[in-house]
Amino acid sequence: MTSVENQFIELMKEIKGYTEALALIHWDLRTKIPKKGMEQRAQVIGLLSEKIHQLNTSDQMKALIDQLKGVTKDPIIEKAVEVCEEEYNKSSKIPVEEFKAYVTLRSKSETVWQEARSENNFALLQPYLEELVNYNKKFATYWGYHANKYDGLLNNYEPGLTTSILDKVFDKLKHALSDLVKNIAESKIEVDASQLLHHFPKTDQEQFSLAILDKMGYDFDAGRLDETIHPFAIGINPKDVRVTTRYDENDFRTAIFGTIHEGGHALYEQNFDPDLYQTILANATSMGIHESQSLFWENFVGRSRHFWENHFDLFRKIAPVSFQSIPFESFFKAINEVKPSYIRIEADELTYSLHIIIRYELEKALINGDLDTKDLPEAWNQKMEDYLGIKPTNDQQGVLQDIHWAAGDFGYFPTYALGYMYAAQLNHKLKQDIDIEAIIKSGDFEPIKAWMTEHVHRHGKMKKPLEIINDVTGEGLNPDYLINYLTDKYKTIYKF
């Protein structure tokens, strides 16, 4: 390694060190911290974030990028330089004072959102949203885009994806899903999820969750499971990747499917190629690919017939007596109930993407000046009626439900639906490569994890999202696999 390469590695190590400290602080903030400790901790978060930002945009970073770009012979260094340059450009293009004002605004706006939501008063939030949209329009211009201003924002979360790709793909998906929703609404098949709502003690739910995480190949020597309010997985370092979950003693689905979902995220973070550890490439390539991993495990494995055919005995062994009389078929249908809901995070796997498409269409219109923030609630409610067949009667059920926009996150929502489509594409290829049903039956999902590690996990940021999808499946983003999967699955359940 050359001396310049060494300096570059050392600089990345310093950035990674502060990032790791910050990740632990964030985990603690959402699992363990006593409430009075938060105020002071916020200052530490500020200090470390600023330090990372300084290093990412430092003259030293710029000089190292310039010295190494097109010169280094090491493919890992080459890629790391590329990623650091993207970060440098992104962070250094916004004038410092403007960014500080934006951070302050965003923090105020998040607080106002809490109030607006609890008071069901959109008018409180609207002026903040207006300002946040204006900032994001400017940022998109600073960062640059080709065809659509929204691309400048989207690229932060899903590099390589464009509005023109999404428009086509989401349009197809939207119509297919809306048709499925209608077919299901007209079905005569009774699916009754309320039969699942028996008391299920927390410790027993934990036991089942731990057993499934173990089968998935989650390494407990490099992670742990804790309780939280809003579940997440976090890679503090590649050998310390923690899962969190929430236990609802009256609805076991929250913890069980939530843990499998976060476990999918965690497997990604636990399985980067060790050769990448000393660089910033030992990170997820995009939010969409991250979500493909969690959704693959939650739905394509965790809600599949094969999974439950082979784990229903274990479930019954752990579950209280009140669950013992539920017949398998009834249980399986119940955990796959489709029911349009106002709230995104309560949506089933079929209607979920429709919630996302609504948000995508609205935020794209906001950024392009085709929609005024004042008109958001009405536009939201109309789209809910058009795509899902239900119209919110208040903004708590509608536009006030998510924090994303109030936190300035525009361009993030599409990654959830991309995760579904990527997952379906990966699932399709996986089934061609290995006998997934036999593996699920065996109770040890290691070969599934190994396939995902080979094709997705290990690459970290060495490949862009669409490069991964192309390399594995031989094609780009294609909604047909998700549409076909959902059609087949729900035709069987709802018999239409």
Next chain:
Amino acid sequence: MTSVENQFIELMKEIKGYTEALALIHWDLRTKIPKKGMEQRAQVIGLLSEKIHQLNTSDQMKALIDQLKGVTKDPIIEKAVEVCEEEYNKSSKIPVEEFKAYVTLRSKSETVWQEARSENNFALLQPYLEELVNYNKKFATYWGYHANKYDGLLNNYEPGLTTSILDKVFDKLKHALSDLVKNIAESKIEVDASQLLHHFPKTDQEQFSLAILDKMGYDFDAGRLDETIHPFAIGINPKDVRVTTRYDENDFRTAIFGTIHEGGHALYEQNFDPDLYQTILANATSMGIHESQSLFWENFVGRSRHFWENHFDLFRKIAPVSFQSIPFESFFKAINEVKPSYIRIEADELTYSLHIIIRYELEKALINGDLDTKDLPEAWNQKMEDYLGIKPTNDQQGVLQDIHWAAGDFGYFPTYALGYMYAAQLNHKLKQDIDIEAIIKSGDFEPIKAWMTEHVHRHGKMKKPLEIINDVTGEGLNPDYLINYLTDKYKTIYKF
């Protein structure tokens, strides 16, 4: 506040920020981290420690000290400047390369100690001890001392204390304690601690521990209780002070008295004056004063007759049936059993200080060149026989039991015995000021905590240890209070 004062505060805030991140990492390392995560985390500890060291010894720090010393009108800033200057001098006097070599040696030596202890082979450790002693001799010279080289080290942990003070005080204490040990050995009174060794489920021990912490005035909104192997309390910030404990289901004393002990440390860290928060003065003034707080609660409160007269009912309510037949008197004597032991951390409150005095005499001799590391085991064993009446038959039971010396900590041990003496002095004054028995009876120890906060906690580093003792008691370090307390207590129990 002047602009220079502001810069000084900002610099301290940065140091405090990294220190807080480091404290959370240390808590996590001993309570939650998965084992594979440690290797990478060690690098983050290194990074943050180096950053703190850089700032403490920076040209900016030196310049601010020089500009503010003797100039600032703010008494808090004035004191903070004094403490920062001590730190600056301490850290900058050792040549950088020498310190790095020492850190590496210390880290190796700790590993060798593990091996030496498990193999009962002092010869393995001896060459490392030899080198560590030599380094510490040099450090003492760099840091400077008046009468005795050992003072240069002692001052790190207990500013203001000297070998000449300790020699007198420890000599008196040693003879008094040895006499008490002899009296007890000759006593006809039967004290049987084995009757306490019934199974006591962990969750029930936790329930009792939490109840007592609550009575002590520990603020659970600014802290939490977790399980660990080697218990500790840690102030991550003054509003996030965590207690840890260890549950031995076959000996409840470990958790109950351990939790009260760590709770005493935690009350100190939770109750610094908020005016000190933005400076480095919101920290314990010394290890000895810290230990006085834990020992006061553990022994002067937690092992007192009044405490158990008033909490035995609660204990019996929570304890399993096998404890119900133990009569109060028998129970009270059992938790105050005196029995010379080879191992310091298993010692009772009477013999504990003898263990410390042995270590003090030995390390003082090492640093002054009056004892060779090769002769340590024999010197150790001889002193054990002389002071405690029992002679270790191997080095696991003797010189290899503690990690301190292998970690380069010379001058630390005396603080444990100082803690006992300070606690006895504070306890004596407290009993004059308030009716401690009535307070314990009431079940709410808030007035005791309030007294300690007024006289000890709130001052942080605004006062040196002996200043605190002098201001509260009107005299300096005086072993008579501890001697009288132990004599009275054990005369009553062992009737000699």
